[in-house]
Amino acid sequence: MKRPLYLLVTLLLIASGTLYGQKDSSAKARGALVLTYVKRPVLPPTEGDPTAEAADELYLLYIIGNQAAATLQRDAVVRDSILYPSGSDACLTDLSTGSYMRRDESTILGGPYLITGCRKYKWDLTDETKVIGGMNCSKVRPTDREKPVLWIADDLPVSAGPVGLTGLPGAVVSMRWGDHTYSLRGVTTDPGISGIAFTKEGKPCTEEQYEAIVDEILGPLLENGGSMEIGGGTIRIVQ
Template sequence: MNRSLSLVVAILFIAVGTLYGQEAPSPKAKGALVLTYLKRPVLPTTEDNPMQQSADEVYLLFIVGNQAAAILQGDAVVRDSVLYPGGSDACMIDLATGNYTRRDESTILGGPYLITGNRKYKWDLTDETKVIGGIECSRVRPTDREKPVLWIADDLPVTAGPIGLTGLPGAVVSMRWGDHTYSLIKVTSDPGIRDIAFAKEGKPCTEEEYEKIVDDVLGPLLENGGSMEVGGGTIRIVR
């Protein structure tokens, strides 16, 4: 392990060791962490597919006490040391139970929605290892599940990951979920966040109920060639 990585690991062990201890008297929560990821679309951008013209984005995972919040960098609002996650990619996670609440603000689907679910898997380490960005990583997959498969750093003791994953044996360094990949590019300890205030505005539903809403709204569109007329233009629906 190189010297710079050893320093990061030492800082993380000190920080995470305070996560479940007594609350710090300082207004700044000791042990709070921010993991910064590069969120990148799997498919390349094409001029023929306007819905596919998505660029790389910075995706943040805040860990404060027993809570975590995953959010795009542009929607991370901090006021008075409190994080206010916003936007359709915001996700609030309970690290103890694996329960999460995420937002979807899609107006086409009748949003905003507050969607609840659980992604606390049991994870199995595989025999596959490789070095990613100078960090030694192991490949893991959920027990009794085929997906997702991701690479974690055994030496970075972070149990949460992007999109509400919990119960992990280490920090996610690289993963693919759906149409995007997530690559860890930075770890920040003690960022000055003492609490997370997740927005409660939206129609509550479970993941199963949300999937039915998607099928009910987008199903007819997909049967109609995957397009619809909006404001005189055509919006392509990609599933």
């Protein structure tokens, strides 16, 4: 996204009262903001791998009031101005608390599951900066945590990020989570979405319970020196 476009987006955000993290002084409901990312596998597909057909996909992050919903573009269904995110990448986040609910459809794990957790990190700015897509960006990492490390736009005040991240000091421009990277492609203001309806279908569990299920079912597959990466609804066994 070139600098002139970024400036235009910022002006549009101010005009429509969608600078999230700030209170809107008008009685009019705030419009929605959509960040579009390219979701890309870190590891190249290999022959015989069930994820071999995986390729770059568009990943959407909707922000409406104090809610953020993430879904792949192909799984974003809009009816009567209501967003219905679906698929294993669907995630609904409460920006005020950092709590989230995400869906995982992995049949190998006995899904679908509705997984709850909280990712309201505190973030530390590093001394590293660079220009990405015409935007000045800073490298940040969560306080007292090893991951994720990501790049944020210094002047785009969006507190939500992909995969349910909250409390950010700016919009995520580039990050890695699990075995995928997320790169900001563009920003859309006022897309005509007034609400989010998240699925209630799936077995409820916490993130910790889900990790225990993963260990129980996939643990035997890793006994021969393999490793496992989980992210964005994808599980990859690497020998």
